[in-house]
Amino acid sequence: MNLVERLFIALFLLILVLFVGTMGYFLIEGWSLFDALYMTIITLSTVGYGEVHPLSEAGRLFTIFLIFAGVGIAFYVFTMVTETIISGQLQDFLGKRRLEAKLETLHDHYIICGYGRIGRHICHIIAKEVPFVVVEKNPQVVKEIEKEGFLYLEGDATHEEVLKKAGIDRAKGLVSVLRSDADNVYITLTARGLNEKLFIIARADEEHVETKLKRAGADKVVSPYLIGARRMALIILRPAVTDFLELVTPEQSVELQLEEVRISDRSDLVGKPLLESGIRQFSGAIILAIKKVTGEMIFNPPPDYIFEAGDVVVALGDRKGLARLEEVASGRKKLKDLL
Incomplete structure (x- = not known):
């Protein structure tokens, strides 16, 4: 039994x-509940105040019992509170x-299972753009995750209960x-059974x-x-x-980036040919490929390609230009405001 559990037991005994x-006092002396509670508190606290009302012999015997039982428990509670605070277990409990x-x-969100060399890099790369929780069972590694400020869950990711605590039913991937x-393999199998729509990426060291x-x-x-x-x-x-390729990777500090942008049904781009869309003019981005809703990938789309809702555009450009492209694709901005 840890200190926090003992503290709760001690507090329960004090309330009892x-x-x-x-x-x-209410039953023996016939006092009001407030007077009875007040007498109980001053008796347990040993402050030395006088009796609220004159006590009968039965009341005095009850007071003796209350002093021996209650003061001991009150002292035990004080000891537990002090020990818990000093040991840091209360802080750990509240943190959890x-x-x-x-x-x-x-x-x-995404659930990252494992914070080894690969998991660590994944977390640092996606930290600013994607909500995630790290599942790690090694206590020493968990301390490192905590220092980094990442949301984590200490536990074994191969256990179904741990994945449920990580919110797998609400997770995106x-x-x-x-x-x-x-x-x-086991985590993948378990995760797929818990959420059929989950997008799962898995590491494989052996080709087979x-x-x-x-x-x-x-x-x-x-x-x-x-x-x-x-x-x-x-x-x-x-x-x-x-x-x-190194220039367009996310961890590089240069402006050039590869980005994917989804075309919303509210976007002015829907129904427009690539040549007439004005993408190059207002964003400066180069369209490298378009992924259709069906999964078909069109590389170097022709000028007469007509955008459809749900298309995912793979574009190369600077951060500001790609941000403008995303605003138009999502429908937050109109083409007439940029051209």
Whole structure:
């Protein structure tokens, strides 16, 4: 039993003594409830005030009992409160309650399972744009997450109850990046069973595990070693291409970015051909590809391509230009205001 649990028990006993004392004076002496409560409090606090009303012999015997029982419990409560505050357990308990309250308000968030080298980088990259919670079972790693200020849940992500506490029923997606392929498969299988609409990204160290992860329900499977090998090979074969790709990655501080923008049904772009949309004029962005609602990907769309609601536009440009494109695509701004 930890200190916080003992503190609650001590407080319960103190309330019980107050109740017994109040009812005792009320029944034995026939006093009002207020007078009975007042007499109980001054007796337990040993402040030395006189009797509220003259006591009968039965009342004095009851007072003796109350002093021996109540003062001991009051001292025990004081000791527990002091020890709990000094040890920091009360602060930890209140901190966990605040975390639980934040978890209950999460919606359309991502659950990051594992805070190893990969999980750590994912969190830092998406921190400013996507709400997420990290699930980690290592207490030492949890302290590191807490220092970073990320929302976390201490527990084993392979357990169904832990994923439920992380709000998997309200989550938009889950990223499983544990070191064990078996754990990633199990988490994927469990998560898919809890939320059929969840977008799941899973890590695979071994190539043959990719098939198992997809069967378990993963939407995307990423092999860090394979990606690393391809990147190194590309540096050897296509160094200029590699330099360009590094410019448009999210962690770089330069203005150039690759971004995806969804066309809303309220957007002025709907029904307009690419050539007449004025995207290049008001945003300076280059349209590299368009992903249809059906999943079809159109690379380097032709000038006569007509935008439809639900299209996801992959564009290259600076931050300000892409922000203007997003405003028009979402319907928050009209083309006439920019052209």
